[in-house]
Amino acid sequence: MYHAVARTPALATRDLSVSPDAFSEQMAVLAERGFTPLTTRGLAAAWRGHGQLPSRPVLITFDDGYQGVHGHALEALVQHGFPATLFVSTGWLRGSYDTGGAPDTMLDWPQVRALADAGVEIGGHSHTHPQLDQLDDEALWFELLRCREIIADELGERPVSFAYPYGYSSRRVRRTVHDAGFRQALAVGNGLARRCQGPYALRRLTVRRTTSAETFARIVEGRAIGRAFAADRALTKGYAVVRRARWARRKAIRTRG
Template structure:
């Protein structure tokens, strides 16, 4: 899971960014280790096929969240150099254009760039409209965020997206059900663990690549080694924050006067 690819990202995205050089080095390692990138759609098709549509040897899913401009400027040339595919999950209200809303953390893609990514074989998926914590929203607002995102992508690209990624990685049964009802066939969380079939198509996990991820750590992550140690602190924080967010949502949804 990547976010911004930039030499000089905004402060808000710095920790979750990678330099173009680091990204290129990471792709070279995937080539050297014999990995074959697949899209989210292809991964889910294999999951549902029960073996009739097997994945290639050593499959890896490369994803970009939010829709930062460096995905087109820096990541796309590196992907094309190796004939690699990927999936971009776009927060449609953050992209530059007539539907743009406040809140973007850095320079975002415009719609012409998104179309060029799609034409190059990058799968374009949904990431909500304005990037909220979906599990904290009341039902009507949740429905808007998910369905508006899908509508905008369908309008701009000529076909509806089939994959979704939860902003911040947060979801709940209610959120996952709404994503499914909206017409998305699969969705991704974070979890910082390898994806496995038992996670199901609406809670597949990903591993975060950061500015601080050097090539040795990247090799460990893609080979499935030391993931638990690498993200132990993240998981402890996630569990604690999950309790806080659950309490906040319960308070928000209390009837008036309670």
């Protein structure tokens, strides 16, 4: 899971960005070790019995829609012939749907179309990038349907894959994502994606600016994941408890009201 690819990222995205040189080096690691990238749509289709997975499959995914995906990452993807998946927050992209609030320079729609033409699957990532599990049902439906509608209007094809903003979801959110027409969805979890997780809670591994080439190689080989992401997992588990409590409190307040 990538976010920004930039030489000088904004402060808000610095930790979750990689430099163009690091990204290029990481793509070379995948090529040298015989990995075969595929789209999220392709992985889900194979797991549903529609085609075979390659021997060493890997997903290359980008969240949010930062300009560097087109400006820097695309060159390395094309060099190796790698497909990828970009999950866009439609209200953050530059253009007529811009709602503001993006933490860094975002893609515009011509750039998104160029990425799609180069073999990048375009998926949904909500409209304004909220914490979906904290929204009421009406707001949740708006975020999903507005995102899906805009992508379909701009690209001429409805997106089938989704990624949860901040990686957070709940049973209610996952059910609504399904009902909104998305066929699969990605979380974070910082673990390997496995079929048993189900199509709406597939895990990903976070690549950061501090991720060295050696660490990246160990991660994609499935080694040292526990050590590399131990702190992230502990924080995620603790925050999950807090989030469930917040939602229960908000729900109770609305019920009393």
